[in-house]
Amino acid sequence: MIQGRTSVKLIWVIVLALAVHLFLLSNSATITAAISSGVGWDWSFSNSDIRIELGYDRSHEEAVIVFSAVSNRPTNVSYQVGSIKRITDLAGYNSSLLVSKNKQSFQLETNIAVHLDSYNPSLEYRLRMPGDLDLPAGDYQVELIPLDRNLPPISIVLRQSKLYELHVNSSPIEFEAFSGPGDYLAKEPISVQVKTNFSGWRLKVHGSPLILVNDAQFDQTEHIPLDRMLVSLDPDGNFVPITEHGVFLGGTQSGSVLFTVYFLLQSTWDDFAGTYEGGSVSFSIVD
Amino acid sequence: MKKIMVVVLALSLILGLGALASAAEGSLKDGGKVSDTIPVKAVVGKYALVNIDAESINFVFEGAATENYKETTTVAVESNCAINLFFEATPLKIDDGDWIEVNYEFGNLFELTTTDTKGEKSVNPLFTQKDKQMYNLSVTAKLAEISSQSASDDYSANITITVFAD
Numbered sequence: 001m002i003q004g005r006t007s008v009k010l011i012w013v014i015v016l017a018l019a020v021h022l023f024l025l026s027n028s029a030t031i032t033a034a035i036s037s038g039v040g041w042d043w044s045f046s047n048s049d050i051r052i053e054l055g056y057d058r059s060h061e062e063a064v065i066v067f068s069a070v071s072n073r074p075t076n077v078s079y080q081v082g083s084i085k086r087i088t089d090l091a092g093y094n095s096s097l098l099v100s101k102n103k104q105s106f107q108l109e110t111n112i113a114v115h116l117d118s119y120n121p122s123l124e125y126r127l128r129m130p131g132d133l134d135l136p137a138g139d140y141q142v143e144l145i146p147l148d149r150n151l152p153p154i155s156i157v158l159r160q161s162k163l164y165e166l167h168v169n170s171s172p173i174e175f176e177a178f179s180g181p182g183d184y185l186a187k188e189p190i191s192v193q194v195k196t197n198f199s200g201w202r203l204k205v206h207g208s209p210l211i212l213v214n215d216a217q218f219d220q221t222e223h224i225p226l227d228r229m230l231v232s233l234d235p236d237g238n239f240v241p242i243t244e245h246g247v248f249l250g251g252t253q254s255g256s257v258l259f260t261v262y263f264l265l266q267s268t269w270d271d272f273a274g275t276y277e278g279g280s281v282s283f284s285i286v287d
Numbered sequence: 288m289k290k291i292m293v294v295v296l297a298l299s300l301i302l303g304l305g306a307l308a309s310a311a312e313g314s315l316k317d318g319g320k321v322s323d324t325i326p327v328k329a330v331v332g333k334y335a336l337v338n339i340d341a342e343s344i345n346f347v348f349e350g351a352a353t354e355n356y357k358e359t360t361t362v363a364v365e366s367n368c369a370i371n372l373f374f375e376a377t378p379l380k381i382d383d384g385d386w387i388e389v390n391y392e393f394g395n396l397f398e399l400t401t402t403d404t405k406g407e408k409s410v411n412p413l414f415t416q417k418d419k420q421m422y423n424l425s426v427t428a429k430l431a432e433i434s435s436q437s438a439s440d441d442y443s444a445n446i447t448i449t450v451f452a453d
Binding site: 163164165166167168172173174175176177178179180181190207210224229263265267269270271272273274275276277279280281282283284 | 311312322323324325326327328329330331332333334336365367368416417419452
């Protein structure tokens with residue numbers, strides 16, 4: 001009977017211990033989720049002073065590292081950005097990472113210094129590859145090297161997204177059709193400088209039609225249809241009409257390319273004499 | 288006589304446009320697209336065409352009194368703007384001053400007769416906006432008395448059709 005009561009007490013103690021443990025686990029998970037929702041956790045480390053958790057967003061373009069104090073003692077941790085290697089070819093790059101402590105403003109950093117205390121028992125850092133066109137798109141292995149030998153290096157995989165810059169250097173495209181129906185080259189070609197960190201892109205151009213200015217005398221808006229504005233990369237080459245959905249210029253491109261784009265207007269008797277405006281030409285990069 | 292007169296009318300538009308440089312940049316992830324747009328402008332000049340179908344209109348008279356003949360040709364007029372028309376015909380005459388009366392009918396727009404001086408007619412406006420029309424130009428030459436005009440192969444006249452914009 002006494003043994004039976006002892007057994008029941010023992011069972012209650014075990015149940016209570018499990019309940020406390022489950023509560024703690026649950027609580028811990030809740031805190032983590034509150035810090036970094038939408039993050040898939042990938043790696044963790046803990047010792048008597050600190051717990052480090054590593055996770056990623058869905059695109060793997062952002063790593064999330066949460067440093068949490070385990071004890072009440074103030075803790076300082078410092079990691080340096082070590083090697084950055086592209087996984088596909090192991091090409092190494094000297095670069096810093098974009099680091100944010102507040103999920104919003106990112107700064108280029110080569111060092112991550114963490115100070116945990118009772119006011120900040122847990123800090124979250126978000127890391128991204130720098131928006132540097134010299135870093136080809138792809139996945140990179142980044143080593144974070146601890147200054148404290150008791151801590152492990154943190155190996156993260158970050159994805160550099162496909163980036164590009166597109167510069168259009170020109171005055172507006174201008175046509176002067178003073179000699180009747182015919183073909184008229186634009187007064188100046190357009191220079192389009194494209195810088196990318198990836199291959200397999202194409203330059204696309206699309207536009208909107210020209211509209212006759214001050215045509216209040218007419219019932220309908222007079223315009224020059226878009227298909228009578230043509231484009232080519234060769235002034236003596238084959239010009240193709242610009243369509244509403246756009247046309248591709250040239251073939252598949254790699255890296256950075258400078259284009260000289262020529263435009264041609266086909267004027268017909270259908271065109272009222274006058275000044276046409278409101279037209280536009282847009283360039284875009286299509287992957 | 289065939290005349291093709293292409294009249295390009297004065298149009299001066301000065302576009303004060305400064306150099307522009309624009310840029311766009313972005314990521315292409317998740318099908319993202321970033322584009323850069325520049326404006327397009329065009330000036331279409333006032334332009335017109337006049338085409339008289341016949342290269343020349345020839346009359347051969349026996350010399351009889353009141354003998355007359357009628358020839359007809361077509362005149363095509365096309366423009367991309369409002370235009371006026373000016374018709375001028377020199378007298379059908381020879382150097383010593385003898386002349387033959389000529390009557391011109393320009394479609395149903397006007398009628399004009401020349402004797403020993405040139406004749407002029409204006410149609411203002413011919414078109415109120417861009418248009419293309421074909422007109423019949425009927426030319427009737429008529430002798431007076433037998434002795435009114437010397438026998439000669441050298442009677443000649445010129446017809447000039449001019450279109451112009453305001």
